[in-house]
């Protein structure tokens with residue numbers, strides 16, 4: 001089971017508004033200062049306005065080097081590299097964009113717009129840890145609501161709750177009605193109340209949080225987690241770069257914190273959450289459950305949070321070893337869009353059908369190209385491909401063709 005809590009990829013939409021190739025305000029800025037320079041500057045300005053960033057930034061940089069005391073030229077260099085970096089980031093090349101933003105920061109080291117952009121590029125590039133420093137420096141110069149929310153989410157995912165709360169408090173002091181910030185604050189406080197008496201234990205690949213009294217019950221779960229790390233790692237040929245956090249609740253705590261239906265046995269929302277005690281199976285069933293939730297974590301990281309839910313659930317079930325009922329028949333007019341809606345249906349019976357069909361589609365993909373092909377789809381999604389583009393690249397046919405084949409095979 002995967003919760004629909006917005007993770008980092010969702011946050012990016014907040015932090016990144018699409019802009020025209022040369023943002024109007026930046027063009028206006030250059031125009032007002034154009035009188036300062038000579039012909040060199042006019043040439044640079046022309047290139048900049050035409051979106052010819054490499055040539056423009058090179059000329060601005062040269063002029064700045066000739067006038068090291070002039071703050072105006074440094075502004076030019078910074079804005080030029082910022083616009084170039086944004087352009088490159090829109091083309092889904094976050095690593096290159098990060099280098100360009102850093103180039104701009106050499107001219108203006110404390111520029112909040114460049115620091116924010118560098119942080120977002122680092123997140124896009126799948127390196128959230130590297131986003132913290134520039135984003136923190138950006139808020140130190142300019143109190144930006146979006147940057148604070150981004151930082152709060154990053155710290156919450158890293159389990160650094162105090163830092164997350166500090167940013168949320170500052171944000172809400174400025175904008176008390178900010179709904180997303182309120183929701184995150186409530187979630188963190190709910191978890192904090194329950195987890196106040198928890199202890200933290202670090203194993204080779206996991207951070208495990210649980211009540212001190214629950215020590216004996218925790219051991220088999222930790223062992224199952226390490227087995228899942230090996231097994232899913234072999235199957236997907238991938239291991240997360242950082243330790244995955246798992247929180248083990250007792251009794252009703254699990255449902256208090258996660259706010260999920262009674263029939264849900266485990267959850268992944270950036271952290272794996274499982275109920276201890278009677279809520280938890282033993283033996284092979286425990287292994288299956290733990291593999292399923294750990295698979296969500298690995299899939300999430302491998303695709304940088306960009307896997308659609310049907311593929312998350314289809315692949316998590318496949319990796320835990322569930323196989324499809326050969327008698328399964330799908331609803332008429334199956335498309336991946338329809339499947340995504342079905343799996344998120346609030347009616348448990350309909351959602352269950354969605355899970356079964358998601359598994360069926362995943363099995364079909366594995367039959368076509370092995371698990372390695374599904375892994376390639378995940379990596380392509382992580383690099384910014386749409387699901388349709390990733391499918392066409394990996395399976396050599398348009399998504400509509402695939403969907404039509406599935407409809408024929410599944411009946412209706």
Ligand SMILES: [Zn+2]
Nearest residue numbers: 001002313316
């Ligand atoms: Zn799941």
